[in-house]
Amino acid sequence: MRKEVCSVAFLKAVFAEFLATLIFVFFGLGSALKWPSALPSILQIALAFGLAIGTLAQALGPVSGGHINPAITLALLVGNQISLLRAAFYVAAQLAGAIAGAGVLYGLAPLNARGNLAVNSLNNNTTQGQAMVVELILTFQLALCIFSSTDSRRTSPVGSPALSIGLSVTLGHLVGIYFTGCSMNPARSFGPAVVMKRFGSAHWGVQGVFLPVGLSLCTVYLSSLLRAHVPSPGSVTFPVWEGEEFCGLPGNLHVSFEGSLVCL
Incomplete structure (x- = not known):
């Protein structure tokens, strides 16, 4: 364990998760700023989040695996694809990166455009129960895309995993923004909530507790389902x-x- 922590490759991977989450949160939240001259569209925000995750997965995936999401890291841990130690360091780096990204954007954005920094909240009379189900569905389809497009056992062409994952994130935002502002990522919700000191919303309970646990349980089933269709x-x-x-x-x-x- 100590040998793994002290290795250069491990430290690079942890830093890559920090940097990737910082950039992802900065660009994602930045696309949702409410500029007086031109308010953002749903399509603009969805594309920004999707392009950011696809670009970062392509650039930093070879270094750390390109998780950029505590829910995905936990899912991989439950699926026995990473160690508990690596998962703990990754999640800490992702949360720190999200705070840093939101903090940088907060410092750069003018006051009249900053708004609430796109903190997730329940929109259009969405209840907390509805938000839980919506976010679980959105994040599960992301996990499904990640597990399927990066499955080394597949023999059929899979194209570019980074592109597939980016499109999956875009798809989720096109639907989820109307319900919760769309998170699909506890770090994305955590960063602006810390910077804006807004932990009182019910949506944080969805993102911080239910989503990672629910997704990890779904991943156990997903992993067994994928293995069941691989010939011996x-x-x-x-x-x-x-x-x-x-x-x-x-x-x-x-x-x-x-x-x-x-x-x-």
């Missing part, structure tokens, strides 16, 4: 569609075999 080594499954024949066998069959198969 040396085994190949051939789908045989209706109306076709495979080596004289009727349609509507899935033929599994190990080794070689010869049709005579």
Whole structure:
């Protein structure tokens, strides 16, 4: 454990999570500033968050894995993909980076545009229960995208994982902004809440407690689901569609075999 903490690679990874979350929060919240000359649109904010996460995942993913989200880090911990020590350092770095990013934006933004710094809150008569379900769905589809697009066991082309993840974040914001301002990320909610000293909203309970726990439990199921559809080594499954024949066998069959198969 001590050897891991003292390694240069580990320290670089932790710093990368801090820096990535700082930049993500700065650009994401910055796109939501209420400038008197031009108020931001939902599409603008959604694209800013999505482009930021996609860019950072591409740039810093090779260094730390590009989590940039305590909920994703916890999900990976539950999925046994990272150690408890690394998860703890990552979450601390992400929360610190979020505070730093929100603080930098607070210092740079004019008072008349700063507003509440896009602190998450319940909008349009959304109840706390509705907010919990919405945020869980939004963040689960993000986790689903991350786990699927970065699954090393996949043999089919997956394209660019960073692009897929960025689009997933954009998709979530296009829907979630109307309900909660859209978080999908406890650090994104934590940073501006600290800077603006606004922990009184019910939405913080959703982001700080329910979302990470709920997502981690969903991840256990997601991981087992993905593993269940991966053929064992040396085994190949051939789908045989209706109306076709495979080596004289009727349609509507899935033929599994190990080794070689010869049709005579």
